[in-house]
Amino acid sequence: MAKTILDIRGLRKTYGQHEVLKGVDCAVQEGEVIAIIGSSGSGKTTMLRCINMLEEFQGGTISLDGEEIGYHVEGTARRRKSEKEIARQRALTGMAFQQFNLFPHMTAAENVMLGLIKVKKMAKFEARAIAETWLDRVGLASRVDHYPGQLSGGQQQRVAIARAIAMAPRLMLFDEVTSALDPELVGEVLQVIKGLAADGMTMLLVTHEMRFAYEVSSRVIFMNQGVICEEGNPKEMFVRPKTERLAEFLKTSSFN
Amino acid sequence: MGYTLNFGAVWRNFDFLLHGLMLSLGLAVTSILIGAAIGLVLAFALISKNRFAVVPARLYVTVLRNLPILVLVLFAYFALPQMGFRLDKIKSFVLVLSVYSGAYLAEVFRAGLLSIPKGLTEAGLAIGLTSMQIRTSIIAPLMVRNVLPSLSSTVISLFKDTSLAAAIAVPELTFAARKINVESFRVIETWMITSALYVATCFLIAALLRFVERRLALPR
Ligand SMILES: Nc1ncnc2c1ncn2[C@@H]1O[C@H](COP(=O)(O)OP(=O)(O)OP(=O)(O)O)[C@@H](O)[C@H]1O
Ligand SMILES: [Mg+2]
Numbered sequence: 001m002a003k004t005i006l007d008i009r010g011l012r013k014t015y016g017q018h019e020v021l022k023g024v025d026c027a028v029q030e031g032e033v034i035a036i037i038g039s040s041g042s043g044k045t046t047m048l049r050c051i052n053m054l055e056e057f058q059g060g061t062i063s064l065d066g067e068e069i070g071y072h073v074e075g076t077a078r079r080r081k082s083e084k085e086i087a088r089q090r091a092l093t094g095m096a097f098q099q100f101n102l103f104p105h106m107t108a109a110e111n112v113m114l115g116l117i118k119v120k121k122m123a124k125f126e127a128r129a130i131a132e133t134w135l136d137r138v139g140l141a142s143r144v145d146h147y148p149g150q151l152s153g154g155q156q157q158r159v160a161i162a163r164a165i166a167m168a169p170r171l172m173l174f175d176e177v178t179s180a181l182d183p184e185l186v187g188e189v190l191q192v193i194k195g196l197a198a199d200g201m202t203m204l205l206v207t208h209e210m211r212f213a214y215e216v217s218s219r220v221i222f223m224n225q226g227v228i229c230e231e232g233n234p235k236e237m238f239v240r241p242k243t244e245r246l247a248e249f250l251k252t253s254s255f256n
Numbered sequence: 257m258g259y260t261l262n263f264g265a266v267w268r269n270f271d272f273l274l275h276g277l278m279l280s281l282g283l284a285v286t287s288i289l290i291g292a293a294i295g296l297v298l299a300f301a302l303i304s305k306n307r308f309a310v311v312p313a314r315l316y317v318t319v320l321r322n323l324p325i326l327v328l329v330l331f332a333y334f335a336l337p338q339m340g341f342r343l344d345k346i347k348s349f350v351l352v353l354s355v356y357s358g359a360y361l362a363e364v365f366r367a368g369l370l371s372i373p374k375g376l377t378e379a380g381l382a383i384g385l386t387s388m389q390i391r392t393s394i395i396a397p398l399m400v401r402n403v404l405p406s407l408s409s410t411v412i413s414l415f416k417d418t419s420l421a422a423a424i425a426v427p428e429l430t431f432a433a434r435k436i437n438v439e440s441f442r443v444i445e446t447w448m449i450t451s452a453l454y455v456a457t458c459f460l461i462a463a464l465l466r467f468v469e470r471r472l473a474l475p476r
Binding site for chain 1: 373375376378379380381382383384385386387389393394397398401474475476
């Protein structure tokens, strides 16, 4: 029996008056690869950002390995955890962004080493060894000492993934990591993600690549207007959508 | 009435001028370094979302930028002792120029911070860095690179402000020149040479900063 890693209950998030997440419930088992799809503005990015506490949320709970993320909840009272505590919790989930967000003044290796040294308090040589291992894994053994400005978009994104994975997170979050890439560079990044899936990494990936979602995920979540509208096995969902909304969405998306 | 240029008296006292110049540079370097630390803290406060950080920082910058530095120099040297803070001339001037540089550098640094993409902070947060670690390891080093091209005018301006220390008899370059002038009566020669020394030093500062800028440029 697989173990629940992530448990989201009744997640609500508002920007001012605008309710963006309207009660999301979702439990993720260890080793699951979940593709999150849905039209623009449906709240996919916001959900990932709440899991990593890059956004505050107003209602519901998110727990990781049974530990509540971001807030102490006692009855109806809810208090943000300390910055230090939240930083520790953030290190438990890795995140890769659409825009790579590599630190431009550090080499590929230094980008990967920074968290190992500052957060995991590793010695430099130890961090360097881990950085080299992961950069090798994403196919960048020969680019270890290159700066982001000297790398292609696909290479930068692979460094960014290595940087997140090197922290040995319990869970990886990917937010449209191929959307900013030239089409010919998408494949190399998807290949890396497939490799991680094969290793048994638990992952949530927001993607517009329906073909990829179909191939790599063990479960698909379709979000619509701030709620999970439909979820299930990709083989089922893409072929026989149950809701009108999903059928419509699939028609307009690139999957064929 | 003809005035024949005669640089002899100035050359004989050239060592004295150079000592003055060294002291000017010493005052400037010390004050700008302390000022940079003040400016960095203020710049982060200025861009923060916390009103209790923004308001005092904005107040500091506004007040200091609207005070003539000579007034500050005289205030620190003559008024502070009356209030129980007794500092020697040099320390008193360094205090003033540091506090004053802090206000100017804060504005320069603030502009440099604004152009750093928010995504970098988020990437730092996502790997578990604290806000302070993100500031020191990511934001500050990038900010320095952003501001270097526009930093030299501020730094040169602050270096030139050291001449105001003459007002409280700190023996820096301007004060040294005045002394030679008074003792030798070679008015034109003294001030010509002194001006040349200021201009040359400012050129050197600009060249040095350009060198640093090139050294820190990100490879691409
Ligand atoms: N910082 C913000 N302030 C106000 N509203 C926001 C903010 N960020 C997102 N929103 C709103 O929240 C809603 C959900 O946004 P979100 O980015 O989560 O959508 P998404 O599903 O990721 O869309 P996309 O496919 O375009 O990335 C949108 O209506 C968006 O306009
Ligand atoms: Mg999005």
